[in-house]
Amino acid sequence: MPDSAALYRTVRLIRRFEERAVELVRAKQIFGGIHPYTGQEAIAAGTCAALRRDDLITSTHRGHGHVLAKGADPARMLAELAGRATGLNRGRGGSMHAADFGLGVLGANAIVGAAAPIATGAAWAARRAGSDRVAVTYFGDGAVSQGVVLEAFNLAALWRAPVIFVCENNGWATTTRTADAVAGTITGRAEAFGIPAARVDGMDPEAVLAAAAEAVARARAGAGPTLLECLTYRFDAHHTWEHTARPRYRTPEEVEAGRARDPLVIQGARVPEAERERIDADIEDLLADAVRFALESPLPDPATALDHLYADGTRVRAGAA
Amino acid sequence: MTILSYLKALNRAITDEMDRDPAVCVFGEDVRAAVTNVTAGLVKRFGPERVLDMPISEQAFTGVATGAALAGQRPLIEYQIPALLFLAFEQIANQAHKFSLMTGGQTRVPVTYLVPSSGSRDGWAGQHSDHPYSLFAHVGVKTAVPATPADAYGLLVTALRDDDPVVVFAPAGAMGRREDVDLTALAPVPLGVGRVHRPGSEVTVVAVGHLVHDALAVAEELSDSISVEVFDPRTLHPFDWQGLSDSLDRTGRLVVVDDSNRSCGIGGEILATAAEQMHLIAPPKRITRPDGAVLPFAEELDRALQPSRDQLRTAIQTVAKAGGFR
Ligand SMILES: Cc1ncc(C[n+]2csc(CCOP(=O)(O)OP(=O)(O)O)c2C)c(N)n1
Ligand SMILES: [Mg+2]
Numbered sequence: 001m002p003d004s005a006a007l008y009r010t011v012r013l014i015r016r017f018e019e020r021a022v023e024l025v026r027a028k029q030i031f032g033g034i035h036p037y038t039g040q041e042a043i044a045a046g047t048c049a050a051l052r053r054d055d056l057i058t059s060t061h062r063g064h065g066h067v068l069a070k071g072a073d074p075a076r077m078l079a080e081l082a083g084r085a086t087g088l089n090r091g092r093g094g095s096m097h098a099a100d101f102g103l104g105v106l107g108a109n110a111i112v113g114a115a116a117p118i119a120t121g122a123a124w125a126a127r128r129a130g131s132d133r134v135a136v137t138y139f140g141d142g143a144v145s146q147g148v149v150l151e152a153f154n155l156a157a158l159w160r161a162p163v164i165f166v167c168e169n170n171g172w173a174t175t176t177r178t179a180d181a182v183a184g185t186i187t188g189r190a191e192a193f194g195i196p197a198a199r200v201d202g203m204d205p206e207a208v209l210a211a212a213a214e215a216v217a218r219a220r221a222g223a224g225p226t227l228l229e230c231l232t233y234r235f236d237a238h239h240t241w242e243h244t245a246r247p248r249y250r251t252p253e254e255v256e257a258g259r260a261r262d263p264l265v266i267q268g269a270r271v272p273e274a275e276r277e278r279i280d281a282d283i284e285d286l287l288a289d290a291v292r293f294a295l296e297s298p299l300p301d302p303a304t305a306l307d308h309l310y311a312d313g314t315r316v317r318a319g320a321a
Numbered sequence: 322m323t324i325l326s327y328l329k330a331l332n333r334a335i336t337d338e339m340d341r342d343p344a345v346c347v348f349g350e351d352v353r354a355a356v357t358n359v360t361a362g363l364v365k366r367f368g369p370e371r372v373l374d375m376p377i378s379e380q381a382f383t384g385v386a387t388g389a390a391l392a393g394q395r396p397l398i399e400y401q402i403p404a405l406l407f408l409a410f411e412q413i414a415n416q417a418h419k420f421s422l423m424t425g426g427q428t429r430v431p432v433t434y435l436v437p438s439s440g441s442r443d444g445w446a447g448q449h450s451d452h453p454y455s456l457f458a459h460v461g462v463k464t465a466v467p468a469t470p471a472d473a474y475g476l477l478v479t480a481l482r483d484d485d486p487v488v489v490f491a492p493a494g495a496m497g498r499r500e501d502v503d504l505t506a507l508a509p510v511p512l513g514v515g516r517v518h519r520p521g522s523e524v525t526v527v528a529v530g531h532l533v534h535d536a537l538a539v540a541e542e543l544s545d546s547i548s549v550e551v552f553d554p555r556t557l558h559p560f561d562w563q564g565l566s567d568s569l570d571r572t573g574r575l576v577v578v579d580d581s582n583r584s585c586g587i588g589g590e591i592l593a594t595a596a597e598q599m600h601l602i603a604p605p606k607r608i609t610r611p612d613g614a615v616l617p618f619a620e621e622l623d624r625a626l627q628p629s630r631d632q633l634r635t636a637i638q639t640v641a642k643a644g645g646f647r
Contacts, residue, residue, distance in 0.1 A: 030444075031443065031444035031618070031619070031620050032442075032443055032444015032445055032446075032618075033444065080618075083444075083618055083619030083620060083621075083622075084619075089618070091617065091618060091619035091622065092446075092447075092617040092618055092619070092622065093446060093447070093617075093618050094444065094445075094446040094618030094619075095446075096445070096446055096448070096449075097446055097447065097448070097618065109448070110404075110445075110446065110447075110448040110449055111404060111408075111448055112377045113377065142376070142377040143377065145376035145377050145378045146377055146378065147378070147380055147381065173350075173376075173377060174350065174351045174354075174356060175351045175353070175354035175356060175374075176350065176351060176374050176376070180374065181374075181375075181376035181377070182376070245356075247354050247355075247356055248354075249354045299619065299621055300617075300619050300621065300622055302621045302622060302624070302625035303625075304622075305617055305621075305622040305623075305625040305626050306611060306614070306626070309613065309614075309615060316583075316611050316612035316613055316614075317583055317584070317611060317612045318583075318611050319583055319608060319609045319610045319611045319614070319626065319627075319628060319632070320608045320609075320628070320629075320632035320635070320636065321606075
């Protein structure tokens with residue numbers, strides 16, 4: 001039996017986190033903007049609910065939801081977005097690179113598709129190390145046309161690597177419709193490599209959890225990779241620059257129709273009202289504290305800008321001498 | 322006179338060339354919706370056959386452009402972010418660039434690669450903030466980095482008419498520039514011809530791309546004490562060595578400001594060539610990013626690794642005072 005309240009809590013946390021983050025972008029507290037995950041929360045919540053703490057994930061440019069669902073501290077995540085020294089990556093990564101290795105979050109990635117082989121390699125290594133950990137790699141519908149993703153499918157299938165490919169098909173890659181970019185089908189691409197693939201209702205956290213649990217069990221048992229194509233919709237902008245630039249590619253009718261099924265409402269209906277209210281209040285407090293923590297945290301010292309460039313601390317020449 | 326923005330200059334160059342030559346076509350991601358605004362209005366005017374939205378398949382569509390060029394088209398590729406050049410690097414450096422020589426001159430590859438907002442673009446962090454023009458100059462792909470709207474127009478037109486692959490970097494730090502121009506006087510700018518933006522007699526500052534504007538500002542600040550000449554090479558490969566030599570004949574002192582990583586950046590090549598072959602009366606200096614820099618996300622860290630006006634001012638003052646070679 002899925003823990004409906006826990007799933008609701010994760011969806012709610014991500015939704016409200018993103019809403020607060022968008023406010024901070026507007027207030028210029030977050031440098032450069034974000035790619036909001038709003039609308040797609042069921043996928044992060046459902047898949048991460050099927051994982052253990054020591055399992056691995058890689059995330060995308062639209063990655064806040066994955067990182068939070070895997071258990072990252074919202075305060076340190078928000079501090080990262082605000083470029084603070086207390087952030088998950090000490091202010092070095094920002095929205096598109098949030099990582100938390102203590103929780104198996106091998107990092108969000110700003111290059112579409114680039115993380116699929118990385119997750120495959122991590123999954124292979126986990127098995128080689130004798131563990132039964134699995135890796136989940138998230139990517140969008142846009143990524144299935146990157147050669148490296150298809151090359152990763154091939155390697156994962158050849159090696160029966162314990163990796164789950166989670167494609168978040170939200171219908172659009174920036175302004176390009178999935179149908180205008182993808183020949184054939186997304187599941188068909190995986191099936192061509194002998195990888196079992198399923199289409200999942202990516203708006204329903206429990207449907208995602210059920211599919212993910214099956215894929216994770218297969219991977220743990222040594223039966224190899226699975227692809228889940230989760231059908232979803234991006235409720236907000238591709239990136240917050242759209243809030244000012246307002247490119248026209250989706251009609252208001254389409255956006256309205258896309259928002260009609262809302263993972264927050266779907267999962268909320270499964271939780272008694274009193275409990276829901278308690279969770280909601282809890283999350284408001286948590287996020288109020290997170291915002292305060294982020295904004296009160298120190299900025300990184302410019303003299304440390306090259307720290308962590310090399311594992312062994314190798315020093316390099318400065319740009320002016 | 323009309324105010325021309327850098328962005329509009331790029332758009333106008335493409336529009337004019339598409340009007341003039343039906344072989345010019347545009348490939349890229351989101352080019353119909355024109356998310357970078359560079360391709361605004363093109364699909365309406367020239368139709369979807371000539372303005373093609375691509376799947377996120379940079380390696381493939383870069384190669385497709387090469388093939389199309391071999392068969393008579395003159396594609397322009399817009400890359401949304403500088404890192405996409407890394408994805409497509411093999412197709413550019415090892416394919417498009419090598420056809421002419423390897424086929425014994427049987428063919429040409431007229432493709433233009435345009436990178437709007439190259440370099441750091443404020444808050445896009447490590448994987449979106451590189452400025453890899455030196456890499457292309459190094460492998461020998463023709464490379465232009467215009468600093469002003471008129472040069473952006475002129476160099477992009479020239480790139481589109483050139484029979485070789487040409488990469489045009491439009492630095493994020495220059496994309497907001499505007500300039501009062503006579504639109505009828507806009508003209509192609511030849512590759513390999515630099516431009517003296519400000520004449521001076523004591524120190525030559527070679528500035529690349531957006532840094533030209535920083536160099537001009539610093540030259541102005543220092544004008545009471547030091548006479549600074551600002552030389553903009555405009556193209557890094559081919560490079561206007563004669564223009565640089567002429568400038569150094571006047572000043573004998575050199576500072577280069579270059580948004581490349583220090584080791585193996587174009588700034589090093591400029592210093593080396595000047596030291597080998599030109600008139601220098603004092604040791605030259607360069608301001609660059611650090612060796613192998615990865616730009617961190619936070620604003621103050623990102624800024625700390627890019628060439629700054631303070632660094633440039635200090636370098637000019639040091640070189641101006643330096644006692645000279647013995
Ligand atoms: C390889 C690569 N090409 C282009 C980009 C620019 N870009 C960033 S997100 C994006 C669209 C991605 O679409 P999709 O994979 O469907 O994810 P979504 O944004 O819909 O979540 C593009 C083209 C990039 N970051 N990496
Ligand atoms: Mg998408």
